Amino acid sequence: MxxxxxxxxxxxxxxxxxxxxxxxxxxxxxxxxxxxxxxxxxxxxxxxxxxxxxxxxxxxxxxxxxxxxxxxxxxxxxxxxxxxxxxxxxxxxxxxxxxxxxxxxxxxxxxxxxxxxxxxxxxxxxxxxxxxxxxxxxxxxxxxxxxxxxxxxxxxxxxxxxxxxxxxxxxxxxxxxxxxxxxxxxxxxxxxxEKADKTARALQVMSLDRSFAGAQPIQMSYEGDNLSLFAVCSDPATYKRDRTQIKILVNNRIIDSFQFVQAIYNAYSAALPGGAFPFFYLFITDNPSLVDFNIHPTKRECKLRNQSQIYGAITNMIRKALINKTYETDERTAPQTPLFEEPSSPAPAPVKEEIHEPRPSYGQPRQASSSKQFDPSWFENAKAILERGKDTKEPEKPQQAPSRASVEISTTKIVPEYRYVGQVFDTFLIVELNDRLLFIDQHALHERILFDEIKALKDVQRLIVPYEFEVERSVDEYLQENSVLYSDFGIELTRKEPLLWEMASMPAACRKNEDKIVSFIQTQTGDIETMQKDLFAIIACHSAIKAGDRLDPVTANELVKKCFQLDRMVCPHGRDFTYSISKEDLYKQVGRLI
CATH class of the missing domain: 3.30.565.10 (Histidine kinase-like ATPase, C-terminal domain)
Incomplete structure (x- = not known):
């Protein structure tokens, strides 16, 4: 049959x-x-x-x-x-x-x-x-x-x-x-x-985001063979910390395109602080014969035969517009207190954060607006880790006692003699160690330091307003039985109703990273050991100094010192973050005899 x-x-x-x-x-x-x-x-x-x-x-x-x-x-x-x-x-x-x-x-x-x-x-x-x-x-x-x-x-x-x-x-x-x-x-x-033109409609939608209030909109356009671009966007003084307000429309259909979002981000990078994204609505009108939407049921993706042409047009259009508008990243005073230095006063004054200088420069710097303060979360989060021990003083010394995690790390290994050479590409720290040059990834190093210190401290901060979030049914069932596992990490979870939970407390070092923790909870149903490692890795990664952050010599030196106090020079994700070259190999590379 x-x-x-x-x-x-x-x-x-x-x-x-x-x-x-x-x-x-x-x-x-x-x-x-x-x-x-x-x-x-x-x-x-x-x-x-x-x-x-x-x-x-x-x-x-x-x-x-x-x-x-x-x-x-x-x-x-x-x-x-x-x-x-x-x-x-x-x-x-x-x-x-x-x-x-x-x-x-x-x-x-x-x-x-x-x-x-x-x-x-x-x-x-x-x-x-x-x-x-x-x-x-x-x-x-x-x-x-x-x-x-x-x-x-x-x-x-x-x-x-x-x-x-x-x-x-x-x-x-x-x-x-x-x-x-x-x-x-x-x-x-x-x-x-109401009916409107493209600019008015785009501004109607942008204005739904409260952070766009008071922004100065910009229009950009480009005309080419079989292609036209039109964009409505914010000036560099108004930006987001995520990509949610970058929208790409091809022939009036909104699509997901990592390549075009990256083109926008790269073109804006010199005019925005690191990790910032503009409000940017891009309308692409392309020849229909060059576009194929028949590749996904939701039609959120498309194939473009002239994708490279569009990518280049986007980049050139934005850079030309920014140059004409003479925008530049706001300059601010460098921090008076280095990242890892304990101030002698028990109540230090607020610290102004430093923004690394933009690579190309567009026009003259503008004065920073009081309503648009740049507040890099890595600085505040890192300081929070190291300020835990400030309330305890040694009886013989006026200085603050270092945090428990710092004591634990410093007693495990003796720091070798080294010479800090400097920072390159705002990403790598260079150290001379005996007859070798050591290159250190600053983000991965700081991530490792925070990972170890967060595990050691486990300080908890209660949220003034609990953070509500939804979960899938499988996660809901898992949390009903295992939400107590998160309490060991300082995360208090309560079920409000089916599929709806709230977070009432979290590790103190994770301020401004509530959404990252919630995103983790919404996807996890694993055992406690795996959960702990992954959770702390996520927290450390998002709290750490980023690639592109320019460090002062004192901060960089303290990072290097802590690097040599680590048991293993690997980030929480298991990646080596150092590379070394010997004096002999370096001489050989340039044809010099020893």
């Missing part, structure tokens, strides 16, 4: 739906694409319970006839592609003909359009009947995954699903400035974007 057979149509459609429909925001993405492709000038979205209960998209576009409605929810039915050539010259957001059939396979979908209505209930299609909407289209999705309990378990809380819907809504509005967008959630108006 044959073992291979064709799948039941409903089973096949639900398998296909798994690639397109992950959560309510996936449904919203596809319905908004259809509304935009229908040449709508106004789109209204209604969301209930984060879209889990229902989600409705109403547009005033061209709509569908009764004949179109009968085919709309069948597999691979579309009005946007006719031939294979059309697939390589796409001018619409949708093109596969899978969206409505996939949504209808795992929910109850009702479409009202141009006086007709049809309902498809979890793959079972009804007849076309008279509808209530004369012009345009209304699509309502209800009961997502109700007939697929295993899939429904992976949905998050309604508040989280709503957050994802809002993100999708904003992204679609950003790429379609000539359309009015309205989002209503549980009867409450959340967003209303």
């Amino acid at each position: 044959a073992s291979i057979r064709q799948l039941d149509p409903i089973v096949a459609s639900r398998i296909a739906a798994g690639e397109v429909v992950e959560r309510p925001s996936s449904v919203l993405r596809e319905l908004l694409d259809n509304a935009i492709d229908a040449n709508a000038t106004k789109i209204t979205v209604h969301v209930e319970d984060g879209g889990i209960k229902s989600l409705t998209v109403i547009d005033n576009g061209s709509g569908m006839s009764a004949e179109d409605l009968e085919l709309a929810c069948t597999s691979h039915a579309t009005s946007k592609v006719r031939t294979l050539d059309d697939l390589f010259n796409l001018k619409t957001l949708g093109f596969r003909g899978e969206a409505l059939s996939s949504i209808a396979a795992c929910s109850r979908l009702t479409i009202n359009s141009n006086g007709n209505r049809i309902t498809v209930d979890n793959g079972v299609q009804g007849k076309v009947v008279p509808g209530s909407i004369e012009l345009g289209t209304s699509v309502t999705m209800e009961g997502l995954f109700e007939n697929i309990p295993a899939r429904k378990l992976f949905l998050k809380r309604p508040q989280s699903e709503l957050a994802e819907c809002r993100k999708t809504f904003i992204e679609k509005a950003l790429g379609s400035e000539d359309i009015e967008f309205i989002l209503i959630a549980d009867g409450e108006l959340k967003y209303h974007f």
Whole structure:
């Protein structure tokens, strides 16, 4: 008897739906694409319970006839592609003909359009009947995954699903400035974007981030063969500590592109402090024949035949604009207290941090704005480690007692005689040791020092406002049984409700790294030994001095001294952070006889 057979149509459609429909925001993405492709000038979205209960998209576009409605929810039915050539010259957001059939396979979908209505209930299609909407289209999705309990378990809380819907809504509005967008959630108006030009729409979206308040926007543009670029961005005085406000749109579709984000970051690097990212919305208009979106179900990725041309155009456009605007990284006073030096006063004055000088220079330096203070977290975190022992004084000496971790390290090994030569590339420390030159990775070294000291100290700081976060169901179950494991690290976790936890305390050395700790908790279900090592490694890595941070000689010397006090010169991730070359080998390299 044959073992291979064709799948039941409903089973096949639900398998296909798994690639397109992950959560309510996936449904919203596809319905908004259809509304935009229908040449709508106004789109209204209604969301209930984060879209889990229902989600409705109403547009005033061209709509569908009764004949179109009968085919709309069948597999691979579309009005946007006719031939294979059309697939390589796409001018619409949708093109596969899978969206409505996939949504209808795992929910109850009702479409009202141009006086007709049809309902498809979890793959079972009804007849076309008279509808209530004369012009345009209304699509309502209800009961997502109700007939697929295993899939429904992976949905998050309604508040989280709503957050994802809002993100999708904003992204679609950003790429379609000539359309009015309205989002209503549980009867409450959340967003209303009026029609605008690209600049105004981009600023509407940027302004949703509070850190953009008071920023000075910049416009940039580039025109080339088959390609045009337009960008709306912040001046270097306004920036983020992450990439969340760098958005790339290709032919009005937002995409994920590490290469283009890196191009933006590199071009801005001379005008921003290390580890800072601008607000930057880039609109790329490319020849459709050079773009292929048919590589991922969510269409968040694309292949570009002229990617290198675009990369170069982005870099040149930004650098030219910054030069014309004469922006430069703000200069500030160097710290008066070196990183590892204990001040003699028990209550030291606030320390101003140092920013390494920019590599090329754009114009003249500006005065630092009091509302835009640069506050590198590595300095504060590192000082927190070394200030633990300040409250205890030795009876015979006026100086503060060193921290317990420093005592433990200093008694294990004798520091050899060495000569600190200097710092190169703002990344490596060079030391002359006997007849060898030693190159030390400053970030990996400091990471190792912090790793050992954090493990030894375990000082705990309670949070004034507990940090709430969500977890997947598997992590939720794990934490219910094992959250006490984190208390050994000073991390107090409490379950507020299913899938929602809060962190009430954390290691004191981890200030400003709450999000890194939470991200770790959200993904871990391992044993305590592995968890401890990985957690402390993450904390140390994000608190340590970074590559690109310029160090004063006193700080660098203290780092080198502590390096020689370590048992092993490897970072917490197991990577060697030193490289040495002998005097003899160096002489040979330059052709000098000893």
